[in-house]
Every structure is written in structure tokens, then in C-alpha cells.
Amino acid sequence: MMTDIIPLLPVMIPLLAGIVMLFTGRHNIFLHRVISAAAGLFLVIVSIFTIIYIANNGMVVTHIGNWQAPYGISMVIDMLAALLLFGTALVTFTVVVYSFQSIGVARERFFYYPMVMFMITGVNGAFITGDIFNMFVFFEVFLLASYVLITIGGKKIQLQEGFKYYLVNVISSNFFVLAVAYLYVSVGSLNMADIHQKLSAFEGDTAILTLIAVVMLFVFATKAGLFPFYFWLPDSYFAPPLPIMALFGALLTKVGVYAIARTYSLFFIDNIGFTHQMLLFLAILTIIMGSIGALAYTDMKKIIIYNILIAIGVITAGYAMMDESGTIGATYYLIHDIIIKAGLFFLIGFIIYRTGESDITKLGGLIKIHPVTGWTFFIAALGIAGVPPFSGFYGKLFITESLIDNGHLIAAVIVLLSSLVVLYSVMHIFISVFWGESMDFTKLKPISYDKLLFSSFIMIAMVIILGFGADILYPIFESAAQSLYDPASYSGYLLEVE
Amino acid sequence: MKSTLKKLGYARVHKQMNDVFLKYTAKVVFPIIIVFSVNLFFSGHYTPGGGFVGGLLAAAAIVLLLLAYDLKTINKMISFDYKWLIALGLAVSIFVPLVLMIFGVPFFTHQAFYMELPIFGEVPIHSAVFFDVGVYITVASATLLIISLLATEQAMSDSEGADRH
């Protein structure tokens, strides 16, 4: 019974919260806030409990509708999914709290909180489902909610960029269906673990599998923002207000990366020389493109958005190796990046809401007024660049180690150099915003900002905990990475069923 | 967009909206479509049909009325809050599978049994029907919500106005 309930909670809590909020109507904002914050907190507790439960008892599987595994839809939480659920829950809770003082009543009345909750439903569902078509459905659930979120409020730039975002994602979703159709006709199953077992003993033409790998990479790379398909990302993420930007930047691209990791570890194991090399190639180009963007702009939002691209490239490079240290590093960096990106967006959001400016050349000397925030930003900058005691370091260490082990020296060097670019771009923000010539402090907006800082500090504290607790947390990340580099351990649950 | 509509003679069409034939036909056909949508809904489990198609058809019936009359009349005829109905439908379609978990089975495991009814004889009762009621309501009201948003620009500027104050 326990294994039936646990996989449901991450999907059901936000969904039920969203429905209850729809019932309460659009004018009772206070109730919306209470319900969504409670749902977020509950999600955090549930996900921590899930991690502990899985660490003790192994993978949790439930078969929806009591249809046994290869035939019905299974919900599977392994350690990787549980960690991502934790990251998602944390981001949800903090974004909701952050929104109280930043999103504005007009947008809140427009069913902002229910939409956030529906989006989290989709994201959590995509993490825990064990069925490739069901993953598509959950992708569509969170994409539909994200279309609403990106256009919520109806500013001109939001509508304009929202339409482009819609177009890109609809095309790639259609190709997702196509890839699923190809996969179904060549393997005859939709259950991901079952597909893995059937493909391990695949007798037919592996060329079709390479084709499916390319189509799937097109789909997930578009969602994740990998090199040739990242063109929509900087503009689209720039459009919505900051809490939504933080939500998108922290979570949506990571779902794409998760899907790449899952499919490339379970399905495409025959022609690694081509598929995984292609993945590495795209990852490295993504890092380079992201670095150029991060150095080129002086707008804080743009700099952080291009930093998303760099992180996506680094994580994908780790997953492209698909060996033990590569996947451990990439998984660690994935969780780290969800938390640190949300934290950084919160901090620059605080600066933007406080000063009304997002261009760093027009800011300066804020450390006199906000010393604690300034030094928190400093820690966040060290964390995102991967300076040793903080969490970014360990992920990059393992990824680089794995790249060197596999003989990809250039890739390793580029990953390392990207840290410098990240450090420079974020320190650039820190130095020009918090140090330097003081700006006109009378222009500061008299907003209340305790909740903005509360959310930011939670995230930065998590980065510090992740960094200093890396030794203690290592077994968890190792068992998370195990289902990627040793996919048989993921598909093992089928044996218990049969 | 506007110029295309003008070229097509949108203004002339707009004047002809008071169409007796359409109005009378709509009145007659409307109950037939609704009954057919209920029929489709109940035939859902073993034969083609179901909550989605039924809901769409019910929405289509109301859209037919919308074509014959105008939005104001329709809102007077069917004075539901679509958003509330969507929430109701979603709630029904979520709570049925959740309640079914008291049988100690995984989520969404449906229960089926047979019942003796006076006229119909032995009738299968399947818990999926109650789930489908939720789908029916959600689909019908979501379609109507979107169409009523599309139907008038007034509806949208109203919702904007509500947000400003």
C-alpha cells in the first residue's frame, strides 16, 4: 500500500491544491497564497520522506490501474527521480513565497498560483513516470501551464515571446509523438524499462534506433535548450516576470535534460559511438554559445539566462559520457543547478524590484544598504562557478574526470574554462551592482522585501549544505546515478512483476 | 486579420445575424444533439464514445445556439460559471480514482459490477463512468470557456478590467 501511495503524492498534491484554488475563485488571493505555500511545503516534506524511504527500501513502483508492468502505465521513483522531486519541491515552495511580494495582485487574480501548481504537476509527473508516452502527456501538462504562465498579465513582450515559445514547443512535441510512434513500431512496447530489456536483445536493424535517437534528441534538446535549438530560450525566458522566470529557468530546461539522460541511458545503447558523441558535441557547443552570451550582455536577466545554457551544456556533457563518474557528476550538478539558478534569479529579482533597473551599468554601491544580500550574492556567485567548498565544484570535478578518462581532453578543457566565464559573468554583476560608485539611493523603491530575501536565503543555504555535505550525500547521488550508468538496475523492477 | 474579414464581407454578415431559419433549427436540433452526446457518453466503455467526445458534442450544441443567437442571450440561458465547472469536473475525475483506493488497490483501479434495473434488465455499472462524468463536464465547460472568450472581445476586456481594480 505504501508503494502505491508514495508515487502519487508528488503529482496529486499540486493537482489537488490547484483544483481547490480554482474552486475558491479569483478574488480570494489570501486563500490562494496559503494553499499554494502549504502545498509547496508539503511537497518538500514528502520528497524528503521519499528520499529516505528509497534509500532504505530501494525503488518505489506502482502500476496505475493495477495493469501489470509492461502493459499498463507504471510510476517509478528511483533515487534520481526522488532527488529531482526534492529540487522541484524546494523551488516550488520558494517561488510561491517569493511571488507574494513580487508578482503583483493583477496576475495573482489571473489564477497564477493554480497555474504554478498545474505546472509542478506536469514536471513531477515527467520525473516519476515509467512510460514514454505518459512522459509525453506530462510534458504537455507542464507546457500547457507554462504557456499560460508566460503570457499571464498580457504585457506586449509576453504575448509576443509567448507565441514563439508556443510554436517551438508545439513542433517539438509533435516530433515527440513521432519518435514514440517509431519506437513503438520497432520495439512494440512503451514501458521504458521493458523497452530497455527488449533493446538489449534487439535483433533487428539498429539504424532505425539511431534515427529515433536523433528525433528524440531534437525533441529534448529543444526543451532543454541545447546548441542548435536554444535560439528561443534567451528571448522567451526574458519575457515573463521574475518568479516565473526563476521557475522556468530552474525547472523546465532540467526536465529536458532529465529526459535526455533517461532515454539515452535506457534506449540508445547500441550505437554509442554515434549518439553519445553527438550529444557531447552539442553539449560543448552549447557551453561555448552560452559563454558568449553571458559575456556579451550587461542586463542581469540575460546574463543569468545564458548561464542556464552553460549549465545545461555541462550537465549534458556529463550524461554524454554515461559512465559512473560522469553520471554522478552530472546528477550532482543537475540538483545543484536547479537550486542555485533559482537562488540567483531570486537575488537579481530582489535587486530589480528594489531598484527598478536591470542593467548593471546603471547600478552601484548597493552593499552600503544591503550588506547581507550582497555577501549572499557573493556566495551564490562562488557556488555557481564551482569554487571548491560550494556545491558546483564536485559536479564539475566528476564530469571533468570522466571526460579526461574517456579521452575528451578538449571537452574537459572547455568545461573548465566555462567555469571561469561563469565566475567572471556573475562576479561582474556582483562588482558593478554592490561595489563601485554609489547610485542614487533615493530612487530605491520602497517595497517590502522580507519574503524575497527569505526565498533567496533558503536557496543559498541549500547550496552551502549541498557543498559541505557532499561527503555525506555521496551515497545518495551514487545510487541516483546507478540507474543511469547501469540501466539494468532501473529495469530490474520488471523481474519482480513477472 | 481585420482587412481579411472586411474583404469577406464580415459587416454584411453581421447585420444578417437575425436569421429566423437558423434560430428555429437551432431550437429543434439542440435537444437532439444533447441527447446524442449523452448517448455517446454512455456508450463509451465498450464501444466508440466517451466523456471527451460527449463533452465536445454538448459544447458544440451550445455553440450552435451561440451562432443562432448572441452571447448575451446564451449567458442568460446557461448561466454557469465555466471556470467553476472546470474545477468541478477536474475534482470529480480526480476524486473517483482516489476514493477507489480504499479497495486497497493502486490508483485508477476501477471496479465493475452488474445491477438489476426494472426496465433495462442487467446493467453493468463501472466506476470509470463516474470518472468520465468529470471528463465530460471539464471538456464541455473548457470548450465553452474558450469559445466564449473567442466569441467577443468584450468578454476579454471584461476580464482585464476585473484585474485592474
Place this chain on the structure above:
Amino acid sequence: MEILVIVLAGILIGASVYLMLSKSLLRIIIGTGVLSHGILLMLLTMGGLKRGGIPVLDDSVQSYTDPLPQAMLLTVIVITFALTAYMLVIAIRVYKELGTDNVEEMKGVPRDDD
């Protein structure tokens, strides 16, 4: 028969590419609809096109169609319906706010906006 349907799907996808490359918002939305139709035809063909009884329900049925692609198809139709409907609403909003339905004019940060 399968070949014919696949060719039809190809034609639909080609038409959708043409529509999506045009400049009008409405044509682009219609293009995404046509694209999904083409891909749904592919999906349906993947299960094999044949006539037969209803699977699962009756043991005596010898030849039956594969129900899975049809179930998937139905799901995708529902999703596409919701997406297209929402985007039509957004397209009207875009037209009203930006005063144009030409995507060529939808570049950069619009004026009168912060």
C-alpha cells in the same frame, strides 16, 4: 494501404511546413494543427491498418486491431485541441495588443513596454 497513408502524412506535414513558414499568426496556428494531423496519421499507421474486432473484451475474436496507437492518438488529439484553442485566444490578444498579425513585425522588445 500503409504506404498510401504514409505518403498522405508526408503531404500533410509538407503543407504544415509551408503554412508555418508564412507570416500570418492564424496560418501558423493552422499549420501546427495540420502538422499534428500528419503526425497522428503516422502514429495510427504504426499500429498497422487492419479491420477487426474489439480487443480484450471478447476471447473469441481472432483478428483485432492494436488498441494502443488508437489510445495514444486520442490522447494527442485532446492535447492538440487544448493547445490550439488556447493559442487562438492568445493570437487574438497578440493582434489586439501589438496591432499586427505579421510575425515579421514581432521582433525585439516592443515599444510602450518596460
